[in-house]
Amino acid sequence: MLLDTPICDFGWKAPNFTLQDPAGNSFTMSEQLGENGLLIMFICNHCPYVQRIADRLAEDTKQLMDEGINVLAVMSNDYRLVAQDSPENMQRFALQHGFAFPYLVDEDQSVGKQYKAICTPDFFGFNNQGELQYRGRLDDARMGDSALRVPELLHAMRQIATTGQGPKEQSPSMGCSIKWRD
Incomplete structure (x- = not known):
């Protein structure tokens, strides 16, 4: 089911969390909130929208990380329901696409719920104060032309890193619904 994310709630404070990657390494959101901000992405392996942008996502996030903007990805799907999103498959997917950012398992789905994540991909851009400044899409293809x-x-x-504020005009992200546990 294709869903759109809501409009950015500018200034909303990011709830802190600690999650582990599939290898058992812990990452705490507040420790990742760097001088230039933090991007938190809700993604998963099986979503065709994420699959389509995975390589681009790896490239773009490497650029952001090189510029001092930290990046975390969270997988909130119920992987018992969707086996393709299991931690083992997350490791494979991250390796296949060259993800340089931590890809974290939201085992109890509490982080996805706190953030009111809607779909995969769902992008949240925070300034260095942990205030939401972006909730939009990876890119905007003009008139369906990938060259544009x-x-x-x-x-x-980059604007958030420089000014602390995101653009006023944002296009909602689109993707597959998060697979919530009943």
């Missing part, structure tokens, strides 16, 4: 892509996420995160 506008890298919205890159521009937004």
Whole structure:
């Protein structure tokens, strides 16, 4: 089911969390909130929207990380329901696409619920104060022409790093619904 994310709630404070990657390494959101901000992405392996952008996502996030913007990815799907999203498959997917950012398991789905994540991918861009400044898409293909892509996420995160504020105009992300446990 295709869903859109809501409009950015500018200034919303990021709830802190600690999650582990599939290898058991812990990451705490507040420790990742760097001088230039933090991008938190809700993604999963099986979503065709994420699959389509995975390589681009790896490239763009490497650029952001090189510019001092930290990045975390969270997988909130119930992987018992969708085996393709299991921690073992998360490791494979991350390796296959060259993810340099931590890809974290939201085992009890509490982080996805706290953030009111809607779909995969769902992007949350925070300034260095932990205030939401971007909730949009990776890029905006003008008139369906991939040659005319506008890298919205890159521009937004760079603006947040420089000014502390995100762009007023944002296009909602679109993707598959998060698979919540009953």
